[in-house]
Amino acid sequence: MKHNFGAGPCILPKEVFQEASQAVVDFNNSGLSILEISHRSKDFEAVIAEAERLVRELLNVPQGYSILFLQGGASTQFAMVPLNLLADGAQAAYLDTGVWASKAAKEAKKIGDVAIVGSSADKNYTYIPKNIEVPADAAYFHYTSNNTIYGTEVFDIPSTVAPLVCDMSSDIFSRTINVADYALIYAGAQKNMGPAGVTLVIVKDDILGKSGRTLPTIFDYESHSKAGSMYNTPPVFSIYVSMLNLRWLKAKGGIDVIEQENIIKARALYGEIDRNPFFKGTAVEEDRSRMNVTFVMENPELEASFLELAKERGLIGLKGHRSVGGFRASMYNALSISSVNALVDTMKEFEEKNK
Incomplete structure (x- = not known):
């Protein structure tokens, strides 16, 4: 998938x-x-x-x-x-x-x-x-x-x-x-x-x-x-x-329903970024986008390894824009929470493999 x-x-x-x-x-x-x-x-x-x-x-x-x-x-x-x-x-x-x-x-x-x-x-x-x-x-x-x-x-x-x-x-x-x-x-x-x-x-x-x-x-x-x-x-x-x-x-159910789904997706991913010692967010916390989550590695030398693991797990489109580097996870309306969970699980897997 x-x-x-x-x-x-x-x-x-x-x-x-x-x-x-x-x-x-x-x-x-x-x-x-x-x-x-x-x-x-x-x-x-x-x-x-x-x-x-x-x-x-x-x-x-x-x-x-x-x-x-x-x-x-x-x-x-x-x-x-x-x-x-x-x-x-x-x-x-x-x-x-x-x-x-x-x-x-x-x-x-x-x-x-x-x-x-x-x-x-x-x-x-x-x-x-x-x-x-x-x-x-x-x-x-x-x-x-x-x-x-x-x-x-x-x-x-x-x-x-x-x-x-x-x-x-x-x-x-x-x-x-x-x-x-x-x-x-x-x-x-x-x-x-x-x-x-x-x-x-x-x-x-x-x-x-x-x-x-x-x-x-x-x-x-x-x-x-x-x-x-x-x-x-x-x-x-x-x-x-x-x-x-x-x-x-x-x-x-309209905008009210999709907004709540988008909040849940954003909380799940930002929560893992903040918890996982290998990653850190780039935007200040109060202005973090729900649609486009930007984050980097604490050790930039590991970025290529994470992208390779992400590719193996079916996660595509994560490479960040050249202006920021690192990673960008775009979570538009049709992206399911299961896809966000797959990314979170991959981040946890990367942490375990590189402790």
């Missing part, structure tokens, strides 16, 4: 893979593949409508928000957010907590004035800055809720009167959020929602069309909202698989 701790394209439930694979051959007994049906067909219109309903239901999205299914990943949103929300002469505020937060700010600086109101770069992004001050007149305040590379997560929303914008690519649908606190949320699907290829955007309708810019239509949220995510051909298969995954999440 393989236990997938990879940080990139997400692990999905087995039943989602099975249903999606059948749809590739024959979708809804139509004799056509999901890969070849028209995005204007009634079959796909039903898919995207259900996907939107599930997003609204699972996240309790209030009235007055548009749900968009776009392309280009979160990296495109790094530019679309300031293009749509940062008017000439205004300033946006950004929190720098890692590579993706830094890239988002870098793109925004190409479009307008940006203030970095907090950064944890001084300690290699091992913590979330606290007590930051966001200018009251900021066009918006942007932060990244979970940092996949450095293993930190924002659990307390920074206080601000500015419109709140968040990149939730790696922890959306993993825990309860209050959508009404945000002007805009965006997330690449490929961690907890579905396969790469679609990006979810949840945007408050009353902030649309107010940047003062004349935008290319494809970069204008308002255009996509008016077209129901059909301004250009949407990523049909990615939206379909995301819909299946959201169905699975609803059937499990």
